[in-house]
Amino acid sequence: MIAGARVNKTLKIAQTQGTLRYSRWDALLVFLSAMHAAILIALPLMPVIALGLWWNANTISHNFIHKPFFRQQALNRLFSFYLSVLLGFPQSMWRDRHIAHHAGVVWQKRINRQILIEAILIAVLWIALLTLYPVFFLTVYLPGYFAGIGLCYLQGYYEHARGTTSNYGVIYNTLLLNDGYHVEHHADPSAHWTQLPKQFDKDARASRWPAVLRWIDAINLETLEKLVLRSRLLQRFMLKTHERAVRRLLQELGEIRRIGIVGGGIFPRTVLILQRLLPGAQLVVIDAKSESIQVAQTFIKRGNDEDIFSAAPSVLGGENVMSTQGLRPGLLSGRPLRGLCKESLFLNPYIDRETVEFIHEWYDPARHNSFDLVIIPLSFIGDRESIYRHPPAPAVLIHDWIWRRRGESSIVSLFLFKRLNLVKR
Known part of the structure; x- marks a missing residue:
């Protein structure tokens, strides 16, 4: 007052x-x-x-x-x-x-x-x-x-494509005189521009991007993800850079028994990394696209000794490449999907079916609430700011752009413009 x-x-x-x-x-x-x-x-x-x-x-x-x-x-x-x-x-x-x-x-x-x-x-x-x-x-x-x-x-x-949306970036609002407070501006158009930060609406829809750059969210990151399946070097690079960031942030956490991986289909690097770092944890992949799950499931070992890799060089020069059996025809234009060989960075090159569950659903924090750790992808469709403000699990790892540091954080790769943020309840 x-x-x-x-x-x-x-x-x-x-x-x-x-x-x-x-x-x-x-x-x-x-x-x-x-x-x-x-x-x-x-x-x-x-x-x-x-x-x-x-x-x-x-x-x-x-x-x-x-x-x-x-x-x-x-x-x-x-x-x-x-x-x-x-x-x-x-x-x-x-x-x-x-x-x-x-x-x-x-x-x-x-x-x-x-x-x-x-x-x-x-x-x-x-x-x-x-x-x-x-x-x-x-x-x-x-x-x-x-x-x-x-x-x-x-x-x-x-500014209004998915409902009136704000951006609370400090640099943007400094350079554009609080223009990012768009929800607040529409709530009170008569408010002077200097007063908008004082009218901050914690429940406002927010974007990590200024409005003029929000088209970036329309870029199909899944298409880029599928490119990784076609390149041995990219697979090795993605696994190495992401494992380093995940390993560093896991040191900040206690015992983890159950992990929810949102959008963990296509190339399941997060599953492969966590099975190496936390071999006793139960992993649950929640993905809204069945095609993505089908691709990820081809990394599952199909028997005690059966090799799922065949027909082409592997990631680090082995003799095997994963089969595309079970994939929807035309998903990747008929080209073989390269997987991880036994000589790769990982002791276990396959997804262990006993510790991984795949769920074909949209992620709902209210329903999917039984995890010690939840991992949110860069391509997450939803309110990322809400995840930051109200973590849906005791610990949440959030993939974000490199300039979006929140909580404990580790850079994944300068080349990918990407970092991994850890927030806790």
């Missing part, structure tokens, strides 16, 4: 004195808008134009929509003219569209005097550039402009 009273007092002071209407911090945005123009003049390059448009549209321009900076309307109109010329689209039209977005209604296009003047100013600039610097305008400015519009489209789309 005391902090809230101080905030209200600050805002009231700002409303009754000075040029700025809401907060002295808005002077920073005015200064940054001038710096944006200066950088464009000094470095008129396509990437600078594109990134500058995207950055300004989601920081200065966006905040000016919700909280016009100046007390005097004449200054707000002038600043709107300036932003329109700087960014290449009428700021007032952008404001109408954005307000409709928050209201959840269809944007009704309209032309008023302010919008018309802004459009004319943009046209004057573009005609001048085309006349004086035609090559620059056609080969640098316009491509950069449309690339920036494309980045803005990605930003807007992925």
Whole structure:
């Protein structure tokens, strides 16, 4: 309450004195808008134009929509003219569209005097550039402009692609003035940008990526995983790097008897590693795709002495390669799947069927709750932040990108941009 009273007092002071209407911090945005123009003049390059448009549209321009900076309307109109010329689209039209977005209604296009003047100013600039610097305008400015519009489209789309989503990365929110607090912003669009972190919603849907980069989650990591099945060197590399990280973090834990491996199909490196490091533990692989389970099950030894490897060189130069018997036809275009030979990094090159169970289900922390340790993959489909905040087991190992360190952590590989994080209840 005391902090809230101080905030209200600050805002009231700002409303009754000075040029700025809401907060002295808005002077920073005015200064940054001038710096944006200066950088464009000094470095008129396509990437600078594109990134500058995207950055300004989601920081200065966006905040000016919700909280016009100046007390005097004449200054707000002038600043709107300036932003329109700087960014290449009428700021007032952008404001109408954005307000409709928050209201959840269809944007009704309209032309008023302010919008018309802004459009004319943009046209004057573009005609001048085309006349004086035609090559620059056609080969640098316009491509950069449309690339920036494309980045803005990605930003807007992925902010709401799976429901309104926030990003709480410190670097992103520092550089983009708390733009990552998107759930909080939609809960209270009138909140000043400096106050959004104080309105943090612990139950908000969150992404590890800023909105403009969330398309990365659409990359099919399973396809990359299948490539490992085709390469002896990749298999050895994946096993060696992952075992080192897992071994280090297991030292932080006590006795582990039952382990849940989420999405452990295709190349079952986690199962192979854990059977080596924790030979007495019961392993349960939970995978929503039957094809992935079928591939992983081909690593199971099919009898006391029967070899599941045949027909091609093994990982470290042996004579065997695992059979594809039992796989769905065409799964890997008919090419043999290379497995681990007896001379590999592992004493036991096979999955021991007595200690491994495969479950064809979506992982549900509420139902799959009988584990001492749960392992979450990089390709996890779900709320990773919720797993971090509310670990579904006494210990959870979470594969994540290398810049996402949480809890105890070990880098898997710089080449893979990957680390393994350990969180505990």
